[in-house]
Amino acid sequence: MTYGIKRTHLASEITPELDGSQVTLLGWLHEKRDLGGLRFLVIRDRSGLVQAIAAKKEVSRELWDEISSFKRESVLAVKGIAKASPQAPGGAEVRIREVTLISPSEDPPIDVVGKTNADLDTRLDNRIVDLRRTEPQAIFRIQSTVSSAIRSYLRENGFIEIFTPKIIATATEGGASLFSVFYYDRIAYLSQSPQLYKEQLTSAFERVFEIAPAFRAEESDTQRHLSEITMVDAEAAFMDYQDIMSLLDGLVERVVKTVNKENQKELKVLGREEVEVKLPIPRITYDEAVSVLERKGVEHEKDADFGTVQLKALSEELSDFYFITDWPTAARPFYAKPLEGRPERCESFDLMYGWIELASGATRINDGKLLKERMSSQGLNPDSFKTHLKWFNYGMPPHAGFGLGLARLLMVLTGKDNIREVVMFPRDKRRLEP
Ligand code: AMO
Secondary structure, eight states: BTTTTTTOOOOOOOOOOGGTTTTEEEEEEEEEETTTTTEEEEETTTTEEEEEEETTSSHHHHHHHHHHHOOOOOOEEEEEEEEEEETTTGGGEEEEEEEEEEEEOOOOOSSSSSSSOOOOOHHTTTTTHHTTHHHHHHHHHHHHHHHHHHHHHHHHHHHOOOOOOOOSSOOOOOSOOEEEEEEEEEEEEEEEEEEHHHHHHOOOOOOSEEEEEOOOOOOOSSSSOSSEEEEEEEEEOOHHHHHHHHHHHHHHHHHHHHHHHOOHHHHHHHHHOOOOOOOOOOEEEEEHHHHHHHHHTOOOTTTTOOOOHHHHHHHHSOOOOEEEEOOOOGGGGTBBBBTTTTTEEEEEEEEEEEEEEEEEEBBBBBOHHHHHHHHHHHTTGGGGHHHHHHGGSSSOOOOEEEEEEEEHHHHHHHSSSSGGGGSSSOOOOOOOOO
16 A cells, blocks of 8 residues: 555556556656657556556546656556557556656656666666666566575575674684774674684584675775675585585576576566576686696796686686686685695685686685694684684584675676676775765
């Protein structure tokens, strides 16, 4: 109920079969047109658009005048009669009998109709209005499908959803890129990852996952980095990195299939082809990737993480989804488990799509003594991880897991190359509002 006016139908429910029925729509004035003796109001609600028409001959003088005074994006209740009309989009329209202005709008700051030519910054400054446009609508409806597909897939595989603190006392991914906050009389940090909690929790629940914000004080201003991201984290006892990659095979397949099934309309709006995934997702080792780079004559620093140049070169050979595995231990966080008999490489992976990194993961060290050594060799002070290390004395199972950037996956599915398009309220070095 709104203002005592009850909606009888959504826009998408106005079909030719309703011809002659009385209907009440609630929604936003998307567009209006004046055509001599006819005035068109296009009404938008969560289901889409429908055209309502006032004929000068059929409505009162006051209503006829009032209709032309409504500004776009005002919230209206429209009562009228559904009418089959082959010319109307959807095959039916509403002949207006009564219109109530529920909430007026000023002239919208950006155009909601069709393809706006406003630049991304202007759109983000006016995000709430921008989100009413069909493209962002499509993107965030796909996001909702993705998060729900991930939840059901992981739950079906025995994972329980957890929620861990985001205000924390120590870094998890090494000292760099932490945001500090005033926490009463001391300094605390915003969590970069639920890494340590999820690892600890495998000793209580075996399989856990979380979809939650993570904070990274990124110096680099790129199309794929933000300061606040939504991270999908999972961790499982009695699995290793190969098991986790197989789990991700299934997860990616589930997400892609669900989006292709449930979001055909949205993919069409975005002009995006269905993404395909062939299982198993290919796995190549870091050393194999290095050979590819050498063959292509692309330089790279020994045992270092790959930069954009290297990843772009690799993606020419490995399009779509692939894993790069067995990374140099020195280039990964302290908790990644070194390979048996080859400690300079570790049981770790990145899930890639083209040259974009979507996720990373590893088998973790579950021996407290070794973990301490690895902390020290990475320049971290084991004392500041006391509360984490403690649990390694109480039956810590072998475990492995992954962290996946939700927005990165959404970039792939929607075909957007700037992460800011696929995050409702992006945060970066320059942007803290809206
Ligand atoms: P990592 O630091 O590689 O791993 O992060 C995992 C994934 O999160 C995404 N990501 C980002 N996306 C946008 N902007 C950023 N600033 C940003 N930083 C990271 C990427 C990346 O692959 N604890 C480990 C995961 C694990 O081992 O379980 C971790 O956080 O898609």
